[in-house]
Amino acid sequence: MSEPLVAVDWGTTSLRAALLDGDGRVLAEHASAQGILAVPPGQFASVLAAACAQWERPAGQLVLMSGMVGSRQGWQEAPYCPCPAGFAEVAAQLAWVQDAPPSLRVAIAPGLSCEQDGVPDVMRGEEVQVFGALDLLGLDGGLFVLPGTHSKWVRVQGRRIAHFATFMTGEVYALLRKHSILARTMAQADGALDTQAFTRGVEHARAAGNLLHAAFSARTLSLFGRIQEAALPSYLSGLVIGEELRSQSLDAAQGPVVVIGSDALTARYELALQCLGVRAQTVGPQATWRGLWSIAQTLEQA
Amino acid sequence: MSEPLVAVDWGTTSLRAALLDGDGRVLAEHASAQGILAVPPGQFASVLAAACAQWERPAGQLVLMSGMVGSRQGWQEAPYCPCPAGFAEVAAQLAWVQDAPPSLRVAIAPGLSCEQDGVPDVMRGEEVQVFGALDLLGLDGGLFVLPGTHSKWVRVQGRRIAHFATFMTGEVYALLRKHSILARTMAQADGALDTQAFTRGVEHARAAGNLLHAAFSARTLSLFGRIQEAALPSYLSGLVIGEELRSQSLDAAQGPVVVIGSDALTARYELALQCLGVRAQTVGPQATWRGLWSIAQTLEQA
Numbered sequence: 001m002s003e004p005l006v007a008v009d010w011g012t013t014s015l016r017a018a019l020l021d022g023d024g025r026v027l028a029e030h031a032s033a034q035g036i037l038a039v040p041p042g043q044f045a046s047v048l049a050a051a052c053a054q055w056e057r058p059a060g061q062l063v064l065m066s067g068m069v070g071s072r073q074g075w076q077e078a079p080y081c082p083c084p085a086g087f088a089e090v091a092a093q094l095a096w097v098q099d100a101p102p103s104l105r106v107a108i109a110p111g112l113s114c115e116q117d118g119v120p121d122v123m124r125g126e127e128v129q130v131f132g133a134l135d136l137l138g139l140d141g142g143l144f145v146l147p148g149t150h151s152k153w154v155r156v157q158g159r160r161i162a163h164f165a166t167f168m169t170g171e172v173y174a175l176l177r178k179h180s181i182l183a184r185t186m187a188q189a190d191g192a193l194d195t196q197a198f199t200r201g202v203e204h205a206r207a208a209g210n211l212l213h214a215a216f217s218a219r220t221l222s223l224f225g226r227i228q229e230a231a232l233p234s235y236l237s238g239l240v241i242g243e244e245l246r247s248q249s250l251d252a253a254q255g256p257v258v259v260i261g262s263d264a265l266t267a268r269y270e271l272a273l274q275c276l277g278v279r280a281q282t283v284g285p286q287a288t289w290r291g292l293w294s295i296a297q298t299l300e301q302a
Numbered sequence: 303m304s305e306p307l308v309a310v311d312w313g314t315t316s317l318r319a320a321l322l323d324g325d326g327r328v329l330a331e332h333a334s335a336q337g338i339l340a341v342p343p344g345q346f347a348s349v350l351a352a353a354c355a356q357w358e359r360p361a362g363q364l365v366l367m368s369g370m371v372g373s374r375q376g377w378q379e380a381p382y383c384p385c386p387a388g389f390a391e392v393a394a395q396l397a398w399v400q401d402a403p404p405s406l407r408v409a410i411a412p413g414l415s416c417e418q419d420g421v422p423d424v425m426r427g428e429e430v431q432v433f434g435a436l437d438l439l440g441l442d443g444g445l446f447v448l449p450g451t452h453s454k455w456v457r458v459q460g461r462r463i464a465h466f467a468t469f470m471t472g473e474v475y476a477l478l479r480k481h482s483i484l485a486r487t488m489a490q491a492d493g494a495l496d497t498q499a500f501t502r503g504v505e506h507a508r509a510a511g512n513l514l515h516a517a518f519s520a521r522t523l524s525l526f527g528r529i530q531e532a533a534l535p536s537y538l539s540g541l542v543i544g545e546e547l548r549s550q551s552l553d554a555a556q557g558p559v560v561v562i563g564s565d566a567l568t569a570r571y572e573l574a575l576q577c578l579g580v581r582a583q584t585v586g587p588q589a590t591w592r593g594l595w596s597i598a599q600t601l602e603q604a
Contacts, residue, residue, distance in 0.1 A: 172477075179481055212513065216469070221422070
């Protein structure tokens with residue numbers, strides 16, 4: 001049995017922390033809206049101390065953090081670790097925080113970078129979720145999807161992240177949903193997911209092969225009365241997620257497909273993948289705690 | 303020699319009119335911001351009368367109009383004419399305005415509709431520009447591009463529009479440029495086009511094969527200092543126009559490629575097409591006048 005760990009997922013708009021025992025079990029959790037954009041300069045140490053003040057901690061307690069806290073806008077920049085990268089590479093490149101609160105040893109996991117067609121790609125925090133999912137599911141490889149504002153598709157081979165790609169799916173959905181001409185015929189509230197309209201969107205995105213064209217169908221189908229206005233947000237969601245899926249190689253021979261995220265979002269991706277005949281596994285946000293815990297184990301063993 | 307014609311291009315946000323002589327020559331032009339959204343209910347006739355009040359006109363003067371004036375939100379709905387459609391089909395389906403100003407005969411050219419993969423597509427006004435370009439360039443067919451908020455790609459065979467497709471290129475550019483995370487590192491003003499950054503964007507869009515992914519490169523290239531911030535708007539413009547081009551079959555055997563529009567926009571498309579080894583012809587906004595005049599000729603001969 002190893003030492004307890006404080007694991008922190010510190011993003012742009014939220015702070016989540018957990019106290020884990022030596023076996024990686026979650027003993028307590030804390031969440032607040034104190035994302036890095038809400039922390040005044042010089043106040044990161046006190047915000048962290050307050051976040052885990054209610055937990056009994058030994059002197060020299062290890063705190064491992066991931067997410068945008070390691071970006072230029074965060075507490076301390078943790079330079080990106082280039083792919084391929086696994087537990088060992090990330091553990092070796094932890095950024096140890098200089099102005100940690102008294103009696104805490106605080107480190108930030110580096111984000112990952114990779115390169116394709118002469119263009120870099122980056123992520124911060126998702127790599128830790130992938131590591132956690134690997135451990136929770138007992139996998140060595142596969143294709144990992146982390147849906148969100150900027151979705152990540154991560155290819156893992158031999159417990160190392162070989163490559164990944166970002167898709168601005170959530171952000172483009174929100175822009176089309178709220179600010180484009182398509183918004184004019186859509187209700188303000190999203191309502192429950194209309195699965196039929198959603199899968200219709202997924203399939204049309206694949207047939208059209210280009211979201212700039214496919215998105216216009218949300219307007220024309222409405223204009224010709226061929227879709228209910230209430231179903232349009234679900235249809236548009238299917239179009240953008242379908243567009244994201246269109247670019248993935250989902251060959252089963254390359255290993256399982258795993259979706260990591262909240263229930264609502266993973267359910268949409270499971271459904272979209274089903275349209276393509278792919279059965280995905282899912283893992284919830286606890287993947288972060290498991291990932292940080294596994295990095296801490298690697299650190300102990302190093 | 304035929305009769306003179308008043309030709310009107312009445313869109314959502316602008317009204318343009320021209321007086322043409324019997325040979326289609328433009329004698330005078332008028333332009334205002336009185337697009338259909340700016341016209342109070344019941345005032346279309348008086349706005350039109352005022353727009354051509356300064357021109358001497360014979361009794362029974364023919365006025366041909368195209369654009370959103372024929373939409374549900376316009377003066378009078380002109381039902382879409384299904385493709386394939388040429389001069390004759392459009393002339394036969396003109397919507398004659400019931401409440402025209404005294405001494406004017408006023409008709410609205412119908413927009414066109416087509417269908418692919420069970421999804422309709424529509425345009426209003428662009429079909430007239432294509433007809434005008436056919437006459438101005440002496441062509442029977444080809445691929446016609448009308449760049450804009452909603453770009454149209456129009457396939458013409460035997461002087462009839464066989465098929466077309468809409469791409470929300472201009473609108474998605476504006477959304478990404480002004481409202482997305484990419485906007486944070488871009489100057490407010492666009493500045494002059496940086497042709498090198500623009501062609502780099504066109505090429506990356508093709509390589510990436512998906513704008514949801516390619517757009518993120520505007521962020522990472524900037525993050526890694528591999529592109530000047532001042533060049534980002536041009537790079538992003540290349541990305542979205544490159545994405546639009548990615549879906550076109552530009553096989554030279556299918557006839558010439560013609561770009562119709564303002565100088566600034568046609569120049570970008572010419573440049574993007576050059577990246578793909580395609581040399582395009584261009585036609586300016588006068589295509590509308592020629593198109594309406596040609597429909598009037600067809601009407602006279604019918």
